[in-house]
Amino acid sequence: MKITKKQDGTQLTIALEGRLDTTTAPELEKELKDSLGGATELTLDFSKLDYISSAGLRVLLQAHKTMAGKGGMKVTNVNEIVGEVFDVTGFADILTIE
């Protein structure tokens, strides 16, 4: 998985490319741990994300909770596979998806 980070003031955008799964979720977890301190708004750009498994959902839930007290988190450009995972697991109701 490739992680690309863009910081605009306190707005942080993280774009993921590849697969967010058991092997790669720890990479995103570490990146968020290092980067979320100064961010008030987080955007996760999934335009190049192929799929997500439950290991990735766990990291998204953590990030969602961390950002809930600040400006919030949104997920953008979700493909059909990722959208299905969000729908089936109820994450579509928890996350802000645009």
Place this chain on the structure above:
Amino acid sequence: MKELKLKARVENIPQVTEFIDAQLEALDCPMKAQMQIDVAIDELFGNIAQYAYGGAEGEATVLFDFDAAERMASVTFVDGGAPFNPLAQDDPDVTLSAEERVAGGLGIYLVKKTMDGVEYRRENDENRLTIHKRI
């Protein structure tokens, strides 16, 4: 029937995915079904790698089968760990809020929802979990 035997380690998940994807690509499997199967591999082989041998090192076998008449692909995960039937777990409550969510159970639930069938058997002191997906 194609077979891959390897150490049940998280680092080996990509090797399993590659093995199954090669079979699916040869069968002109639609990309959506292939990715759903890849997610299922991550959930199921990942569970075996993390839990089947209680932290000790063990082996797992992945079998691929295809019923051409039904266009049904089947992947079986075999491990020699303690008896564990993931299908016997209660489904998680997917209506809970972020604060109420508890870890666990989502992966197998996702597999049940996206595959056309999932079966568990305990046989010869091994756990055998099979997923079926029409491609």
